[in-house]
Amino acid sequence: MKSIQVEPAGTLRGKIIPPGDKSISHRAAFLGALSSEGISVSNYSTGADCASTLLCLEQVGYGVFREGDRVTVNKGGDPSKTAGILDAGNSGTTARLLCGFLAGIPGRFSVITGDESLQKRPMARVVSPLRTMGARIDGCEGGSYLPLSIRGTRLAGGAFTLTVASAQVKTALILAGLNAQGSVSVVEPLQTRDHTEIMLDHLGVPVRCEAGAVTVYPCSDLPGGSWRVPGDFSSAAFWIVAATIVEGSELVLEGVGANPTRTGLLSHLQKMGANLEWGPQNLAGGEKQADLKVQSTSLKPVVVGEKDIPAMVDELPVLAVAATQATGVSRIEGARELRFKETDRIRAMTEGLKRLGAKIVERDDGWEIEGPVRLHGGTVDGCGDHRIAMALSIAALVADGPVTVEGSGCVEISYPSFYEDLKTVTACGAAS
């Protein structure tokens, strides 16, 4: 198992161009596979998760073309191709979106599996509404876990009120709806990331977002399109926190996705007193993006509640790191979903930060964290989860000695160049 030693940082300086957004890249690939003309995007995520989506789509016979950082996916290829077992790897988005995508293709039989972590993640949330549309899906524990087998069939439309706020479930149902015989509408308990809706609208495909419901209609062939994927806000989040808590730092993050359904971390950091400044915004594929300047500052504590979670669900581990440096007690509540991610993120961050001396109490649905604490060096476990490994690496920057992050190789899931970028901004800081 790969591990890395992260040294305490003097200051962080310079600029970072975060990798292409993971959620948007997955969606460009799936929607491209519903289009004869195809969708072609540059700055496609370099992470292993989005590569898993491409491999699965290729395996079931869709046209997938890679050229530099550009990826093009279309309906072409050989859709009658018999696929072997589809391996979603570590990617929940790949597995869940594939379910919605494949369930409505008559005559196609598919088996989806994933790595050890993905096999433990809940799939019933996507399987049961799809079954209501007529999907024929079997799997472990009645279809609650991978591997799942899908016998594609013509699906009926449907109206769904979800009990979990999950953009993956919403998107799986939208993908199924585009292929179904009637419209599909989805009401979420809380608004989740709306990249699929934005992309459909950008392509000119009818999508209605009204009174908290998203409705899509059958569409046998989606129009094509071409654009650049914005930088991943969830990857930028590590640098936003790093530059905030490492004294004397200033970082510019270039071309970051600024979709408000993703940027909840910023409003909370701002309440904590963070020094953040967006540059002028522009649109890419219908998505807002801009440069973001971050300067270090001292922080007040924060309270995060259930309604705040969807817009910052992937950023909570690194927000916990920020809370260790804030003066006072921070409370993060209503985040039980974190227990169902690549690892149990509530447990993983509690254990990791405790090892570095943080005052953190694990709650069933989040944490209570008291700061500021001067963290110390030590060894922590990335738990095979990219966001845990990166969040703990950021914590290491404000420790008083080196921190060894075990299992650091998992950063390749969303941000393969994370440690190279870290080297660049610490080197700039040292030189200045």
Ligand code: S3P
């Ligand atoms: C994602 C949605 C979120 C997020 C995941 C990506 C997406 O998961 O945690 O990293 O691309 O739709 P849930 O929908 O399960 O909350």
